Amino acid sequence: MTLRIYNTLKGTKEEFKPIEEGKVKIYICGPTVYDSCHIGHGRAVVVFDVIVRYLETIGYDVTYIRNFTDVDDKIINRGNETGMHFLEVSEKYIKEFHEDMDALNVRRATREPRATEHIDDIIDIVQLLIDKDKAYAVDGDVYFSVDSFKDYGKLSGRNVEDMKAGARIDIDDRKKNPADFALWKSAKPEEPFWDSPWGKGRPGWHIECSAMSYRFLGETFDIHGGGKDLIFPHHENEIAQSEAAFDKEFAKYWIHNGFVNINKEKMSKSLGNFLTIKKVLKEYHPEAVRMFLLSNHYRSPVDFSESSMAEASAALERVYTTLLRGEEIFGQLSVTEETGELWKNFKTSMDDDFNTAQAIGTLFEVLRKMNRTLDKNRDEISDDVKSDIQKTVSDILKIGDVLGLFTTKPSDYFESRKSASSVDEVEVEALIKERREARASKDFARADAIRDELDAMNIVIEDKADKTVWKVKS
């Protein structure tokens, strides 16, 4: 089985072959840290988190770099608005980013470099580009000359002529071509700056990624990724800078995730239709959010709504409900070395361009099968059946390791929902006890009345042979 990845550069899926056997070097464009993350940022980060986890699971040694853009107009503006130094602004939102992503069970990258830590690297590349006649300095600004790079447009499928016709580019007489973009921007009064051969200034937006990827991954690396909106101009410009500077192919595979939509429209700051991760997590379980984000293929849009979140929550609950039955048998769920059919199917789905949606589909088929087996063997469970169930449980947990799901002990999952809600557990237990007594004396009217009362408290009960369990509705 081989891993196939959709490569934006080629416009098609192709077999993944790492540059160096057994190793993967991957660079992802992280956020510009000027405000809280919304769920759209969450999707990008979760998608690549899963991709990296999967690459590691199938045996690759992964070097994962995800940067923070910590100097930029928006950050500076934010600092001016709030009276904070721009680095205080970026620090604040980097901290928030980590809080949010930790909550979503996203693992840290191998390194998370910041643009301001690599100003020297940036200046070196800009100078190299000037020396090679690929860039030019004007009044303290430095621009990349798109005409000097014949492949300009190869990632996004555009050409410089079309863009001129588009006329949405600022006309700036100092530029040789309107599509030329800034590598270095001279400092305006009150702006932060660093000294450079071209005077006081700061880096343009794209150059930092060329500098940091070069620093940590070298001239050529395996995978570069980010949101679809970065294809142009950001990634196009990165390619131009890096390939012009080093005369080597920049990144082999380009992976771009689709957006989180609200009412079919892209969630974004400018449209104002965004929901912060913090806000979403107040209402939904973090794993439900991940389940939601992974329920569609990563390149497709995914529509955020109350009903889609309810669906994801229900899906998560269904997995935990089944896992709980496993926990009742084994006491503690565990992963075994041996893998089963489910794991094989999971790998098949993931090998096909990280198809988490399909993977989750097969998971549910297995869930049904496991429940069926459990139902059939309710009274007595043979060792054969037990080992079968154990294998399934193990596969589910392994899949959870890749998707970042099912990390909680099932009984704890349901218990934590109780403590997280506002219900009075003592009161609930008392009502359930009363109901059991009513049922024992065949006073079903009273028993049903109590159940209705509990229902009104958002509690659902299940009568088992020897006990009654209760859950908080999701």
Added chain:
RNA sequence: GGCGGCUUGGCCAAGUGGUAAGGCGACGGCCUGCAAAGCCGUUAUUCUCCAGUUCAAAUCUGGAAGCCGCCUCCA
């Protein structure tokens, strides 16, 4: 205006040439005092529309309609 993508059952969603996964919902059944959970069954002869290629198309080609994205900061 340029470039790209999407359109699958009531809803969500996989599926890139071999005869429509899965989830939610609905309905019927098993289980239950009744429920809930779980299980079983039913729920798209059909994949926006039109034409074409093919023994065979949701999947390929051409055209139409609708929706969306990028071209300006954006995950």
